[in-house]
Amino acid sequence: GESVGLHLPTLSVQEGDNSIINCAYSNSASDYFIWYKQESGKGPQFIIDIRSNMDKRQGQRVTVLLNKTVKHLSLQIAATQPGDSAVYFCAEKETGNQFYFGTGTSLTVIP
Amino acid sequence: GAVVSQHPSWVICKSGTSVKIECRSLDFQATTMFWYRQFPKQSLMLMATSNEGSKATYEQGVEKDKFLINHASLTLSTLTVTSAHPEDSSFYICSATQGGFNSPLHFGNGTRLTVT
Numbered sequence: 001g002e003s004v005g006l007h008l009p010t011l012s013v014q015e016g017d018n019s020i021i022n023c024a025y026s027n028s029a030s031d032y033f034i035w036y037k038q039e040s041g042k043g044p045q046f047i048i049d050i051r052s053n054m055d056k057r058q059g060q061r062v063t064v065l066l067n068k069t070v071k072h073l074s075l076q077i078a079a080t081q082p083g084d085s086a087v088y089f090c091a092e093k094e095t096g097n098q099f100y101f102g103t104g105t106s107l108t109v110i111p
Numbered sequence: 112g113a114v115v116s117q118h119p120s121w122v123i124c125k126s127g128t129s130v131k132i133e134c135r136s137l138d139f140q141a142t143t144m145f146w147y148r149q150f151p152k153q154s155l156m157l158m159a160t161s162n163e164g165s166k167a168t169y170e171q172g173v174e175k176d177k178f179l180i181n182h183a184s185l186t187l188s189t190l191t192v193t194s195a196h197p198e199d200s201s202f203y204i205c206s207a208t209q210g211g212f213n214s215p216l217h218f219g220n221g222t223r224l225t226v227t
Contacts, residue, residue, distance in 0.1 A: 032213045043117070043204045043218035044155070051213055089154065091216070097143045097208055099216055103154045 012108045019077040021105045023090035026071060030092040034099070035064060035075045038087045047075070047088075077107075085109045114138055115207050117219025124195055124226055132190045132222045134205030140185040141207035145216065146178070149202045158203075161188050195226040 013019045025033075031052040036044035050057045050064045050073075057064050063076040073090050087106050091099045114137040124130050134144055143162050147155040159180050161167040167180035177199075179191040188207075192199055202223050206216040 034215050036218075041202075041221070041223070043115075043206075043220045046113075046215055046217065049213070049215055097210055097214075098157075098160065099145075101155045106152075 010106045013080050015109050015111050019080045021075045021088050023073040023102050025092045029094050032093040033073050034091045036089045080109050082109045113217045115217045115219040117205050121223040126196055126226055129193045134188045134219050136186045136207045139209050142210035144188040144207045146190050147204045197226045200226045
């Protein structure tokens with residue numbers, strides 16, 4: 001399989017600050033990437049995705065950046081709120097339907 | 112849209128019994144469903160990939176006779192943990208995709224299995 005790793009296993013941010021969660025991937029053939037949020041005891045929830053022909057995509061309070069040169073993906077959360085506390089996974093997909101998941105980053109928002 | 116329902120959300124069973132977990136795509140047809148296992152504070156471990164109407168493809172190290180997967184329709188896949196043992200206790204999560212280019216995975220809410 002492919003390795004998809006996250007640089008930081010845990011991240012603590014102050015409420016209202018911006019959060020940045022990073023992910024490195026190793027397969028340059030990966031063409032589709034997704035960020036998921038997983039709250040305790042629940043399944044992962046889709047946040048935002050990006051195709052390999054893009055380098056930035058914005059959603060509501062979230063932005064995903066893709067740097068294909070260094071095979072790096074990041075998720076930026078603006079004005080982080082307590083409800084953003086969760087584990088965040090990046091996932092990459094090559095051709096076909098199989099996704100590869102990173103190890104996850106646990107985000108804690110400090111009130 | 113793209114809701115995946117997983118049932119039950121938790122189950123406790125005795126060692127040696129079998130447990131069936133259902134995964135349904137409620138508002139789309141899932142050409143492919145995936146089953147994952149997740150240990151505390153760890154990432155998702157892919158167990159098997161199932162395509163409607165064909166046999167599941169199991170990942171290395173996953174016993175196909177112990178974890179029976181059936182994908183009888185485009186909206187339903189089941190995972191049966193046969194002759195469960197305490198070491199099978201875990202969080203099992205299914206996901207589904209419509210398939211095709213850039214089609215995301217949609218996850219169920221997981222099943223917490225405890226084998227006593």
